[in-house]
Amino acid sequence: MTQQSSTPAPNSPVTVIGLGPMGLALAETLMKNGHPTTVWNRTPGKARNLVAGGARLAASVADAVAASPLTVVCLKDYATLYEVFGSAAGAAAAGRALVNLNSGTPKEAHAAASWAAARGVAYLDGAIMVPPPLVGEPGAAFLYSGPREVFAAHRDTLARLGDPRHLGSDPGLAVxxxxxxxxxxxxxxxxxxxxxxxxxxxxxxxxxxxxxxxxxxxxxxxxxxxxxxxxxxxxxxxxxxxxxxxxxxxxxxxxxxxxxxxxxxxxxxxxxxxxxxxxxxxxxxxxxxxxxxxxxxxxxxxxxx
CATH class of the missing domain: 1.10.1040.10 (N-(1-d-carboxylethyl)-l-norvaline Dehydrogenase; domain 2)
Structure with missing residues (x-):
């Protein structure tokens, strides 16, 4: 599995996939903190205000993940993750990091980690423990699990979203x-x-x-x-x-x-x-x-x- 061990430059590019209320809050917070932000959503119209504020709307998921060293995914569930990424996007994500913030079960998180490893993707599973209005606020709890080196490489970026807590290398711990x-x-x-x-x-x-x-x-x-x-x-x-x-x-x-x-x-x-x-x-x-x-x-x- 390809792992990212070096820390990206400050305000490095980030991609956000999934623009429900939480995904919008994640993208807005990253933009507010100076990160060049690429977004993608199955309903492109949801990105209208983000694009007006300077975000780039990707034409496809493959285009979106190729645009940034880190992709933050905020979809409904793991099944939607696989559906959205498909084969083309999975190949485009090779050598990059993916942080998955949908909800599910530990068994599903382990399966997603294996799915990512098979594609050479550095993977963290995560959970957001605050409502959208509190994203980016002091003390907002964000939980992550998976390889510590992947977390360390992107900790500064993840800290823009809230207080990042790494729970351990077991990918199921966050969910x-x-x-x-x-x-x-x-x-x-x-x-x-x-x-x-x-x-x-x-x-x-x-x-x-x-x-x-x-x-x-x-x-x-x-x-x-x-x-x-x-x-x-x-x-x-x-x-x-x-x-x-x-x-x-x-x-x-x-x-x-x-x-x-x-x-x-x-x-x-x-x-x-x-x-x-x-x-x-x-x-x-x-x-x-x-x-x-x-x-x-x-x-x-x-x-x-």
């Missing part, structure tokens, strides 16, 4: 972290939305509840606890001195009952209750609530999906 962090986001959002619905059943405004829940409760009871106790997850150490799984199951049962009394959807607390009950069946009744980590680490029973 794995993406799935984990988005799962955390959805679980957190659902937790807040469910809690707001529960107190809302008594006429409490969501805005009033948010001040207590988000500004007061979560930072001190949840955030600080998780950071302090995360090493216990790695050690499998769940001391129950301040509260056992049995006690937490009792609380979860009361939450579910309260939802039923108030006429609020009880599916989420019932699921949490069932997970705690499984932890107790697995022998963690005297452990603290973090022992549900051991339940999550196990594959779901057949037919549970």
């Amino acid at each position: 794995l972290h993406n799935a984990a962090l988005l799962g955390l986001m959805y679980a957190t959002m659902n937790g807040f939305l469910h809690a707001a619905a529960l107190v809302g059943s008594a006429g409490v405004p969501a805005a009033e509840f948010a001040e207590l829940a988000v500004n007061r409760f979560l930072p001190t009871v949840v955030d600080a606890t998780l950071v302090a106790q995360a090493p216990d997850l790695d050690a499998g150490h769940y001391p129950g001195g301040l509260g056992t799984m049995e006690m937490n199951l009792n609380a979860l049962e009361h939450i579910a009952l309260t939802c039923e009394e108030q006429g609020v959807h009880a599916g989420q607390p019932l699921l949490m209750r069932d997970i705690a009950a499984q932890a107790i069946r697995d022998g963690h009744g005297a452990s603290n609530y973090l022992a549900v980590f051991e339940v999550f680490k196990k594959e779901a029973a057949p037919g549970a999906r």
